[in-house]
Amino acid sequence: MAGSMKALRYHGQKDLRVDSVPIPELQSGQVKVKPEWCGICGTDLHEYIAGPILIPTAEKPHRLTGCSLPLIIGHEFAGEIVELGPGVEPRRLKVGMKVCIEPTLFDDNCPPCLDRRRNCCDKGGFFGLSGWGGGFSEYACLKEKVVHPLPDNVPTHIGALVEPLSVGWHALKASDHSPEQSALIVGAGPIGLAVLLCLIARGCRQILISEVSPQRIKHALDIAAACPEVEVIVLDPSKSDVVAKSKQLCSEGNQGPNVVYDCAGVQQSIETAIGAVRKGGTG
Ligand SMILES: [Zn+2]
Known part of the structure; x- marks a missing residue:
């Protein structure tokens, strides 16, 4: 038995x-x-x-x-x-x-x-x-x-943590992100942070994050502090207009980020993602 x-x-x-x-x-x-x-x-x-x-x-x-x-x-x-x-x-x-x-x-x-x-x-x-x-x-x-x-x-x-990390890695592969492209992550929960780690590992130089929770913002900033060669900017949608701000920060004529990752899955995050992404960009 x-x-x-x-x-x-x-x-x-x-x-x-x-x-x-x-x-x-x-x-x-x-x-x-x-x-x-x-x-x-x-x-x-x-x-x-x-x-x-x-x-x-x-x-x-x-x-x-x-x-x-x-x-x-x-x-x-x-x-x-x-x-x-x-x-x-x-x-x-x-x-x-x-x-x-x-x-x-x-x-x-x-x-x-x-x-x-x-x-x-x-x-x-x-x-x-x-x-x-x-x-x-x-x-x-x-x-x-x-x-x-x-x-x-x-x-x-x-x-x-390999399983949630692999979700982030799969998202990068699916979006066909290349290192010179800017990215916006909407939501810095575990999957958002996994995407952040994968973007850094892939050599992405400019990463914006939209997050409202102070605890999650802290996690994102801790990761950013360990990688000073990458420009990581955290935007709080309760304090600033994430769509306008990401257009402004991702230069080349205020086009916005090349790739946006919705890691929150709520109505507001989808609207932010669609509003912020560059024309012809992916998500
Ligand atoms: Zn089968």
Whole structure:
């Protein structure tokens, strides 16, 4: 018998419980990970406060996993490999290795999956939202290809941030941003800060940020202070006109930033993004 473990399960709106559940059994091609750190995503908060939204219910089980609530949550996590399943050779992954998780669930069989776009799987879901397990548990079994080794100098509490950081990196790739172009980030929450870090890493020299929360402004300024070679300007929309100001700051005839990233997802941020972006710019 596999035994039992503790896991944080979502039973419904404002109903999270630490339950005793069976330890998942390793399937062929899977790796068993002991999660050490797991982030709480904005999506988790939405599910808690106003859900179920993405989390499948008994009336509509998930199209890939067939699961419905209660289910284990947590999809931003990192931990240690404790066992390799049948068919997994100890080459890229080994027992004892620290790893981060790509929480995508996919069928490996539909046109997007066969086109190497498993994040767009026709039946896609999320580990920690759609069933088959989650990061807020003692053990998690995942396909070998979604388990990624962490470098020795990256501890697992940082490794748990790789997933939100990858969201920022994907946004840069999708916007086709090039280093000489200016950028405006609307919202400096975790994803906005991830975009900021990725822009800096890509060599962007002029970055504007629109944010109203003093705590978030402080985080953005702390990152900026560590990178004096980059011009980072934080604008507070409660104190200044972000659209007018960003046109003025991104020179060349007040054209505005080349690329705008909406990292807030509210009506006002979308209007700011569309108002500020340069003609022919992207977002
Ligand atoms: Zn697929």
